Amino acid sequence: MSEALRPMVKSRLYEQVVERLRAHVAEADLRAGDRLPAERDLATRLGVSRASVKQAIVVLEVQGLLESRHGGGTYLVRDTLDGEPLEQLVERRKRLPEVLEAREALETKLAELAADRRTAAELEEIRRALDFMRDEIAGGGFGVEGDRRFHAAVTAAGHSSLLADFMKAIAGQITESRTESLRQPGRPSRSLAQHTAIYEAIAAGEPRRAAAAMRKHVRTVAKVRLLTWVPED
Template sequence: MPVEMIQTKRLFQQVYEQLAGLIAGGEFPLGERLPAERDLARQLGVSRATVREAMIALELSGLVEVRVGAGIFVARDKPLTRGSADEEEIGLGPFEILEARRTIECAVAYFAAQQIQDSDIAELEAALAVMEEEHRTGFKTENGDRSFHVGIARATRNSALVRTVESLWDLKYRAPMWAKLHERVRAALLRPALLSDHWQILEALRRRDPVAARDAMDAHLVQVAEDLLRISEAEFIGEVADEDRQRGRRAVGR
């Protein structure tokens, strides 16, 4: 009998294909507003992050458009691309990358705290100084942020870990889905709020405390994911929570 190769599809890809099929079948006609992401997540039994990635994939394929302050609307009934959410077309999902970073960089921070030297701490301080300067100039690059995280990997004295962390950061820059998500976040609010997280990681490393360094890194990357969800959703409804403003001011005034 004929057989087909079994394919393991990413979860957001399955959501993308289900929604694309509903659009093509007329369940969501042209110009209609899609249900809220929270409602879709509940109906589909998946996380909001998965739905957000599926929506970005739909947008990249031209099937939907985001109208800030209004929602997500059906723009076409057939995709502009081949009609899939394959990795070769749209790259890795932003929350996939964050999950990988959380798994690896938390362990790296733990290891680094046991190996770190004063020269490494000076390098991390310099990276944070660059981040603060980038904030003052509008965050046109992520050089300071990348240098900080790669610098922690260097402190392990393990070249394989350095290359792994560098590769994870490079994935971001090659991922169309990550770029599309970042179009809708207000970097001036998101990144300054997270500067304080980096200082907490550095303080744990200064104390040579592996558990504290690991936990501070974990809290940081969890916060990144939560902020990306909350602030990008806030962009859809045209609002920004006061707590984000407060976190940003506290980080800048450190």
């Protein structure tokens, strides 16, 4: 059957609020760091309940577009509220826990192996990835490419073709989890510090320490706003 003739889905009220907020940010030419009107004011202007406004704000927080500060209002994280469709967000939330479980199992072992098997050249490649990530963050970025390079370098240093193949098979899902984690407030610098701890354990040739450092890191990656969000019907 044609995709165009799939069943119609009734738009939820908070989804309409999301679209209105996106339009408001664009029309008002708001930028990162600017504050949105208070929830009560938004509800009054839009003619909806505060609950609908709150749910819309949560959706935009989950996407890393807004930041609510306790007692201090809601602020833009970026210059736009344009984000992925809600359906994609819901699907990613469903698969993320399994991806994170796989990452912990695979990458903890790879870090352990890297501490035992890495060459001097491979250790240097891990260090270069750290430096690249540090420069990205210093320049105002999230450090996504540096993070990718770091984990790829650790995987290569583990010298396990089978584990490397498993990592390659879920590369797309790993990219999703990486991006989801690094856009959490304060996460890039914390991730860099944990990468440094992993590097130091690998450099010291201490497999157990490297595995523990990687496990701690991946469990931090798992602490994302998306997994605390419960989509409403």
